[in-house]
Amino acid sequence: MATHTLFFSPATLCKKSALLPRHVSLSSSVTQIAVSGGTLPQRPRDHGLRWRCLAEDRSQVELPHDEPHAPASLEDAEDPELNSREEESNGSAHVATVIRTEEELDEELITSITSKEESKAPIMSIEESKEDSKEIKVKFSIVFVTAEAEPYSKTGGLGDVCGSLPVALAARGHRVMVVLPRYLNGQSEKVYSNAVDLGKRAKVSCFGADHEVAFFHEFRENVDWVFVDHPAYRRPGNPYGDNYGAYGDNQFRFSLLSHAACEAPLVLELGGFNYGEKCIFVANDWHAGLVPVLLGAKYRPWGVYKDARSILVIHNIAHQGVEPATTYPNLGLPPDWYGALEWVFPNWARKHALDKGEAVNILKGAIVTADRIVTVSEGYSWEITTPEGGYGLDGLLTSRKSVINGIVNGIDVTDWDPATDQHIPFHYSIDDLSGKALCKADLQRELGLPMRPVTPLIGFIGRLDYQKGTDLVLSALPEIMQMDIQLVMLGSGNVAYEEWMRSAEYTYRDKFRGWVGFNVPISHRITAGCDIIIMPSRFEPCGLNQLYAMRYGTVPVVHCTGGLRDTVETFNPFGDEGRGTGTGWAFSPLTKERLLWALGLAVSTYRDYRSSWEGLMKQGMSKDFTWDTAASNYEQIFEWASIDPPYVQ
């Protein structure tokens, strides 16, 4: 019988029983309870001391290798050599800023030089801090788990973030792996041409069988890109579905990903060393949501991953990975962990009188087991704790408020740079905007719109769905078309909106263009060629198009919500002693009238106040949207996570 140790902050202790797996209750199976910074007398408050006590307790746990849920690679994970750098008395060794004597320093340096690649030290790489200070900064081993990452796969912002943030963290000296599926759909094969089969196979026990997965690997921009290969990822369509809708087996496909990702740090030797147990998992959205649950349910009972931490990043809470409760036994979790994923729909959401509303919810499982939770803007981190923004999870999220943080996404400023962008016909910069006018003319030509330089060209890029407020544009279109403007929309999604875009093109031949599809080059050309970008999103966890737009001197008009509120500052012509401040317009509430009001202001400023407009463009262009700021904020989260003991043990 494994030992479960749970750590609760005093503030949330009273609410905990609601969050726990069903088999764990505060009065029965829990054998150790520690209160972080709290007043329970059984445990010392000092972190290091407490950790030592627990380490002793753990050493008494027998690790039955033949148990059904024991990880395949337990022995690898327990390899004392690989884990030899573990701090003796402090479990949070991978973040500790430690002071070394000169001899120890030399020894560390020699070890680091003699390793095959300096950046691939077994658990952590150590660098000397500046000058002759003896302080050494310990870096993290980070494992991103995601359904998509550019340039391999992208259907939206998740792909952008998971393609860039790992690179930014690696550039800061961390060892970073990204685990994602190897989607082969008949067209995508070439993007994996540099990825080699590592020859390692792992058996994943779920959905009533042992599924063998292979791992492909590419080392690019100092990041280990690891692709999980399985027949379920080989089919026409995008990562989540095809022309007929979402795949019916997505729960299986992403359970497989989470299981495989948990094995990767233990079994894969990358650059000569595996990542080992002391890593930080960054689980993105529900697709990777089983990762924190597996750490607690499948690995830690056998002493594996006891020093790992998990960070859940919520990019969009509207998608939670909910399936009928009867699918629980498929997930490869112990039966008594059902409570962690248990989800009951409210009465109004049930389909018929006999529907009990019982379901499993993978994102919920991640929320109640992850060590920390990050959302992609500060505004959104608050919104998800409200009934309006929490999509039913607000209560649980409120109970974990103390570990939720918002970090605004950055953008890939190399890919999205108007001075060098390979997708746009002319280049420009904040010092010479002339190329932007040429981009606009070229876009009008490409779209078959009248080439009128003084007519404001407005753009919309995004999924055609409820979140992005496509219906609001639809309802406001007759009034928008009465303005002297041109409007181009690029997007795909809801078929009804796609049809509407096509028919609007016939109705407003000289003013409106609708481009149905997912097309990255044209998205760059719209961002560069337009004067204004509209984003009437109903909710927007961060939003990237407004960031790209500002970098390209294209002024955003957005609904004041989530990350849009955090990143777009409404223009104030009287600010800064009359020179004007702001980068766009953020309107509220989300109504047709307010959208038209904000758009009207933008259009009249463009037409009648040219110098103010240029100021607006330049203020947007001079904002710092690099990933470096976000990456350093993520480091802080990793540090906090590592200082605290694992949330579920």
Ligand SMILES: Nc1ncnc2c1ncn2[C@@H]1O[C@H](COP(=O)(O)OP(=O)(O)O[C@H]2O[C@H](CO)[C@@H](O)[C@H](O)[C@H]2O)[C@@H](O)[C@H]1O
């Ligand atoms: N038809 C099309 N053709 C070409 N490119 C297209 C396109 N439609 C969209 N894109 C591109 O896809 C990305 C979408 O970014 P968003 O920020 O709108 O993310 P999304 O809502 O998918 O994801 C979620 O995750 C991201 C990342 O955290 C959050 O910013 C966001 O608020 C949240 O909803 C952008 O790069 C955009 O240019």
